[in-house]
Each structure stands twice: as C-alpha cells, then as structure tokens.
Amino acid sequence: xTTQARxxxxxxxxxxDSTDPAAGAAIGDGSANANWLNRYTDAVMNTFGAxxxxxxxGRGVRVWDADGKEYTDLLAGIAVNCLGHAHPxxxxxxxxxxxxxxxxxxxxxxxxxxxxxxxxxxLTFPGPAARESRVFLANSGTExxxxxxxxxxxxxGGSRPRVLALQDAFHGRTMGALALTYKAAYREPFEPLxxxxxxxxxxxxxxLRNALGPDVAALIVEPIQGEAGVRELPAGYLEAARExxxxxxxxxxxxxxQTGMGRSGAWMAHHLIAPGVVxxxxxxxxxxxxxxxxxAVVATGEAATLLGPGQHGTTFGGxxxxxxxALAVIETIGSQDLLGRVERLGSAWARDLAAVDGVxxxxxxxxxxxxxxxxxxxxxxxxxxALAARGFIVNAPRxxxxxxxxxxxxxDDDARAFTTALSEVLTRALSEKVGS
Ligand SMILES: *Cc1c(COP(=O)(O)O)cnc(C)c1O
Numbered sequence: 001x002t003t004q005a006r007x008x009x010x011x012x013x014x015x016x017d018s019t020d021p022a023a024g025a026a027i028g029d030g031s032a033n034a035n036w037l038n039r040y041t042d043a044v045m046n047t048f049g050a051x052x053x054x055x056x057x058g059r060g061v062r063v064w065d066a067d068g069k070e071y072t073d074l075l076a077g078i079a080v081n082c083l084g085h086a087h088p089x090x091x092x093x094x095x096x097x098x099x100x101x102x103x104x105x106x107x108x109x110x111x112x113x114x115x116x117x118x119x120x121x122x123l124t125f126p127g128p129a130a131r132e133s134r135v136f137l138a139n140s141g142t143e144x145x146x147x148x149x150x151x152x153x154x155x156x157g158g159s160r161p162r163v164l165a166l167q168d169a170f171h172g173r174t175m176g177a178l179a180l181t182y183k184a185a186y187r188e189p190f191e192p193l194x195x196x197x198x199x200x201x202x203x204x205x206x207x208l209r210n211a212l213g214p215d216v217a218a219l220i221v222e223p224i225q226g227e228a229g230v231r232e233l234p235a236g237y238l239e240a241a242r243e244x245x246x247x248x249x250x251x252x253x254x255x256x257x258q259t260g261m262g263r264s265g266a267w268m269a270h271h272l273i274a275p276g277v278v279x280x281x282x283x284x285x286x287x288x289x290x291x292x293x294x295x296a297v298v299a300t301g302e303a304a305t306l307l308g309p310g311q312h313g314t315t316f317g318g319x320x321x322x323x324x325x326a327l328a329v330i331e332t333i334g335s336q337d338l339l340g341r342v343e344r345l346g347s348a349w350a351r352d353l354a355a356v357d358g359v360x361x362x363x364x365x366x367x368x369x370x371x372x373x374x375x376x377x378x379x380x381x382x383x384x385x386a387l388a389a390r391g392f393i394v395n396a397p398r399x400x401x402x403x404x405x406x407x408x409x410x411x412d413d414d415a416r417a418f419t420t421a422l423s424e425v426l427t428r429a430l431s432e433k434v435g436s
Contacts, residue, residue, distance in 0.1 A: 030067045031067075032054070032066035032067050033053060033065055033066045033067050035066075036054040036066055037050065037051065037054060040054075052385075052388060053065040053066075053069075053071075053388070054066040058073065058081075058084075058085025058086060059084075059085050059086050060084045060085060060086075060407070060409065061073055061074075061084050061406065061407050061409065061410050061411075061414060062085070063085060069391070070391060071388070071391050071392065072391060072392050072414055072417070072418065073085070073393045073406065073407065074392055074393055074394050074404045074405070074406040074410075074418060075393050075394055075395050075403070075405055075406070076405055076406055076407050077291065078258075078286065078395070078405060079226070079258050079263055079286045079287055079368065079405035080286045080287060080289075080290070080291055081290060081291045081407055082261060082262060082263065082287040082290055082329060082333070082338075082407060082408050083290045083329060083332055083333075083338075083407060083408065083409060084407035084409050085291070087290065087328075087332070087409075089328045089329075089331065089332045090290045090291065090292070090325050090328045090329065090332075092328070093324040093325055093327065093328035094292060094321055094324060094325050094328075096324070097112060097320050097321045097323075097324035098321050101320055102320065102321055103316075103319055103320070103321070104320065105315065106313060106314075106315075106317070106318060109318070110318075110320040110323070112320040112323035112324045112327060113137065113318045113320060113323050115323070115327060116135075116137070116296075116323040116326050116327055116330075117134075117135040117137070119326075119330050120135050120284070120296055120298050121133040121134075121135060121298060123267045123268070123330065124267070124268060124282050124284075124298040125278065125298070125300050126271075127278065129278050129300040129301065130300075132300055132301050133298060133299065133300040133301075133304055134298075134299055134300075134304035134305070135296055135297065135298050135299075136296065136297040136299075136307065136312065136317070137294065137296050137314075137317045137318035137322075137323070138294075138295035138296065138297065138314055138317045139294060139295055139314060139316050139317055139319075139322070140172075140285055140293060140294075141171075141172050141177075141255075141257035141283065141285035141286060141295055142171070142172025142173055142177040142295075143172075143174065143285075143295050143314065143317070144257060144283035144284060144285050144295035144296055144297050145172050145176070145177040145180065145255060145257070145283050146172075146174055146176045146177055147283075147297045147307070147312055148218075148220065148253050148255075148281050148283050148297055148299075149163070149176040149177065149179075149194070149220075150176070150307060150311070150312055151253075151281060151297070151299060151306045151307055152217040152218035152220075152251055152253065153217065154306040154307060154311070155217045155218065155250075155251055155302075155306055156215075156217055156249075159214075159215065160214075160215055160216060160217035161195075161196045161217070162196050162197075162198060162213075162215050162216045162217065163180070163196050163197050163198070163216070163217050163218050163219075163220065164197075164198055164199075164200055164208070164211055164212070164216060164218070164219040164220070164250075165180045165181075165182065165197055165198070165199055165200075165219075165220050166182070166200060166201070166202040166203075166220075166221055166222075166225070167182050167199045167200065167201050167202050168182050168183075168202055168225055168228035168231070169181060169182045169199070169202070169220070169221070169222060169225065169228075169255075170182070170222070170225070170226065170227035170228065171220065171222075171255055171257075172257075173186070175190065175193055175194060176193075176194050178190060178193055179193035179194045179195075179197045180197055180220055182199055196217075198211060202221075202225065202228075202231070202233065203233050203234040203237050205236070205237060205241075205244075208240070208241060208244055209244055212244055212245065212247075212248050212250060213248060214248055214249065216245075216248060216250040217250060217251060218245075218250055218251040218252070219241055219245050219250060219251070219252055219253065220253040220254075220255060221233065221238070221241065221252075221253070221254060221255065222254075222255045222258070222259065223238065223254060223256065223259050223264075223268075223269040223270045223273050223274075224258075224259050224264070224269055224273075224364060224365060224368060226258040226259065226368065226397065226403070227258075227397050228397070228398070229363070229370050229372070229397050229398040229400070229401040229403075230364040230368060230369065230370025230397070230401065230403055231363060231370070232273060232363065232364070232365065233273065235273075237274075238254075238270060238273060238274035238277050239274050239276070239277055241277075242274075242277045242278070242279070251280040251281060251303055252277075252279040252280050252281075253279065253280065253282075253283070254268075254270050254279040254281070254282050254283075255283050256268050256269060256270065256282050256283060256284055257283055257284060257285045257286050257295070258286050258368065258405075259365075259368060260282070260284045260286075260287065260288070261284060261286070261287035261288050261329065261330075261333070262287065262333050262338060262339050262342055262366075262408060263286075263287055263365075263366055263368045263405065264342070264365040264366040264368060265339055265340075265342045265343030265346055265365060265366030265367075266339060266343075266366075267339070268282065269365060269368075272365060273365070278300065279300075280299060280300060280302075280303040281297060281298070281299045281300075281303050282297075282298045283295070283296070283297050283298075284296045284297075284298065287329070288326050288329065289322055289325045289326050289329065290325055290328070290329040291325070292321065292325035292326075293322060294319075294322040294323070294325065294326055295317075338409070341408055341409075342366040342367045342408050343366055345367065345410065345412065345415060346364075346365065346366040346367045346369065348412075348415075349369070349415045349419070350362045350364070350369060352415075352416070352419045353369070353371055353419055353422070356419060356422055356423045356426060357423065357426060357427055357430060358373060358374050358377055358423075358426030358427070358429065359371055359372070359374070359422075359426070360372040360373060360374040360375070360400075367404070367405060367406055367408060367410070368403075368404075368405050369403070369404040369405070370397070370401050370402070371401065371403075371404070371422070372400055372401055373400050373401070373402065373426070375400075376433055377426065377429050377430070377433070378429055379399045379400075380398065380399055380400060380401055380402050381396045383402060383425060383426070383429065384396045384402060386425045386429075387402075387418075387421060387422065387425060390421045390424075390425070391421075392418050392421055402422075404418075
C-alpha cells in the first residue's frame with residue numbers, strides 16, 4: 001500500500017478541531033445529533049426516512065458525527081468516495097479548477113471536459129472500439145441512464161418500441177430510469193411511466209432469447225446488481241446477452257454506475273466478469289467524481305451517434321469542476337495501483353468474512369461486497385445499527401444482506417477490525433437467538 005493511502009486512512013484522533021465550526025458546535029452535552037435531526041425533520045422532505053447520524057467531517061476512511069463520535073466509513077456514500085474523504089488530489093483539482101473557471105454551459109467546452117471524455121473512452125473501451133466511441137456527461141447515475149434510455153428510443157427509428165430490463169434491477173429514480181427499475185414500491189406510485197419496458201429474470205439466457213426480437217431496442221443490465229444485494233450475473237450470461245442482442249440488432253447497455261471506476265478491481269466490472277464483451281453503451285456515476293456529482297454515458301459504434309444536436313442536454317453536465325474531480329480520481333487510481341489494491345484487499349477480506357459465524361455467503365467483486373446473513377438472524381438493518389454503534393458505517397440493501405463499498409484506500413488493519421466487530425455482533429445475535 002502506498003504511503004499516501006496509509007496516511008489518509010489514519011485520521012487524527014482529535015475531534016475537537018476548533019477551526020471547524022460544525023465540529024466545535026458538536027462537542028458538548030451529546031445532543032448535537034438529536035438537535036440537527038429535529039431541524040432536518042422540519043426542513044427536509046421525508047424521502048429517505050430519518051438519517052442515521054449527522055456527519056460533520058471526514059478524512060481518509062474516517063467520518064465524525066455532530067457529537068464527536070468517529071466512524072470507519074465502509075459505505076463511502078454508497079460506493080462514491082472511492083478515494084475516501086478530503087483526498088488531497090481531489091481537493092487540489094477542484095480548488096484549482098474552481099478558482100480558474102467554474103462553469104461555462106454547453107455553448108462552450110473546456111479542456112477538463114475534453115480530457116475526461118478521452119479518458120473515459122479509453123477506460124471503458126480499451127480495444128479498437130475506442131475509435132468510434134463518444135461520451136455524454138451528466139450529473140448523476142439516474143441521468144446517465146436517462147440518456148442511455150433516450151439512445152435506445154432513437155435506435156431503430158420507431159420500429160423498436162421494446163426495451164428489456166432485468167428483474168431486481170435498479171437504474172435510478174427519475175421517470176425514465178424508474179421505468180427500468182424493477183421494484184414495484186418504487187415504480188407504482190408514479191405510473192404511468194415511459195412505456196415499452198419489460199422485465200425478464202436476471203441471468204436466464206432462455207428467457208432473454210424468448211424475449212428478444214427485431215422490435216427490441218435494447219437490453220439494460222447491471223453486471224452486479226447492487227441494490228438487489230450485490231448479486232453478480234451468472235458466468236456466461238453477458239457473453240450470451242451480447243451475442244443474442246447483436247443477432248437481432250438490439251443495443252446492449254451495461255449500467256456500471258455502482259460497479260464501475262475500479263470498484264470491482266477493474267475499471268469496469270464487465271471487463272472482469274465477461275472479458276471480450278463489448279457493449280454498445282456503458283453508464284457511470286457514483287465513484288466517477290470521488291464525491292463530486294457527475295455521471296457519464298460512454299457509447300460506441302452506431303449508439304454513439306444516435307443523439308444529435310438538440311436531442312439531449314443538461315446545464316450542469318460536463319461542468320469543469322466535476323470533470324477535474326473525475327480526472328483526479330482516474331489519475332490517482334492509476335498512479336497508485338488502486339485497482340490492484342481493490343482486487344487484493346477485496347479477495348482476502350471476502351475470505352475472512354466468509355469464515356465468520358453467522359455469515360452464510362459473501363458475494364461481489366473487489367470492494368463491492370454483499371455479506372449474506374444466515375437465516376434466523378435479526379434483519380440486516382439491525383445488524384448495521386449495531387455496527388454503527390461500534391463505529392462502522394455499512395448498509396443493508398436487503399433484510400438478509402450487509403453491503404460494504406469502502407474507499408479503495410482502506411487499510412488491511414481497518415478491514416480486519418471490521419471483521420472482528422462483525423463477528424462479535426453476529427455471535428451475540430446468534431446467542432440471543434439460541435437463548436430466546
Ligand atoms: C445508484 C445507482 C443508480 C442511480 O444513481 P443516482 O446517482 O443515485 O441517480 C443507477 N444505477 C445503479 C446500478 C446504481 O447503483
């Protein structure tokens with residue numbers, strides 16, 4: 001591990017930083033979290049339920065709440081803060097760009113935007129496809145998928161009204177991406193959604209073959225379904241999907257919003273899971289900006305030409321500050337061999353986690369890890385709360401799964417400390433179960 005990464009993961013123990021007004025207000029009678037949460041409830045729409053904590057500061061893999069409690073952040077803003085918090089490369093890139101030129105609109109371009117598009121093409125399509133690839137820059141994952149959906153609509157000039165998505169898929173919350181998202185509780189309150197979307201069982205090649213035809217514009221898949229509990233598509237599925245979509249002229253769209261930008265141990269999870277498969281469209285966001293909002297669509301071949309002038313747009317997309325952050329992320333991952341780090345730490349950690357009593361199975365790749373709990377344990381949300389009390393931030397995408405998506409700079413010691421804490425929490429939960 002590099003010296004810089006080690007330094008970053010060892011944040012100072014002091015939480016009484018008097019130069020930080022938020023932290024300063026925090027240290028006191030231990031009621032700062034509760035006070036902020038009350039004000040939150042009175043000011044912020046209740047779309048997320050009550051937040052677990054009020055966070056005021058972060059450095060490396062640590063964050064601190066308003067009452068001064070320290071946490072190891074193993075969720076990283078849901079697979080976003082891939083370099084941890086306050087990484088000097090991102091801070092410097094954003095500061096330099098913002099103090100030089102902060103925003104220009106899409107009547108203009110900037111060197112940061114052009115350089116990022118070039119980088120994304122070579123990372124996403126490392127082979128000959130790079131030559132005929134183009135990028136659209138957006139601000140989030142759902143927006144990247146909106147653009148991909150519009151590309152699919154343009155494909156076939158009206159003769160391909162159908163779009164296939166997978167059961168348990170998550171592609172975002174705006175109306176188009178929501179139409180591609182499986183969960184009924186997310187979708188149904190907002191119907192009618194854009195039409196023509198059909199869901200087929202994930203990983204079932206026969207079902208895909210039956211559903212495909214010359215009227216299908218596209219198939220959209222996540223290589224590892226994150227929100228569904230970190231479930232990778234079975235071996236061979238992406239290869240079959242590529243062959244079958246090509247045979248009927250449908251586009252293959254791979255949503256790498258959560259799995260991309262090194263999280264799996266490769267730049268793109270599909271490079272690992274299905275080497276040789278070249279999709280038509282790849283969508284990115286989460287880790288791309290290392291914490292600064294940005295999304296991207298990288299398309300190749302005909303798909304790269306389907307949106308013409310006036311057919312899509314965004315005021316903020318391609319903003320130079322966001323592009324500078326993404327360039328810093330890419331440069332740092334590359335120069336510090338963080339892909340290798342993610343791969344090595346991820347596989348060793350997964351082995352250790354799988355040996356913990358109460359863990360049924362460990363899924364995922366690299367540092368996107370789903371810990372499947374054995375039957376009969378309390379819901380994963382309760383386990384996550386017990387871990388938060390011990391100073392570890394994780395989440396529970398399903399009642400039987402804990403998700404880890406930590407910064408790539410996590411140290412071996414921090415990973416081990418979590419494994420020990422998980423073991424203690426699950427041992428206690430198992431013994432309470434036996435005792436009850
Ligand atoms: C998070 C996520 C999205 C949505 O991204 P937002 O930035 O929250 O809009 C889309 N697809 C996948 C696979 C995701 O994990």
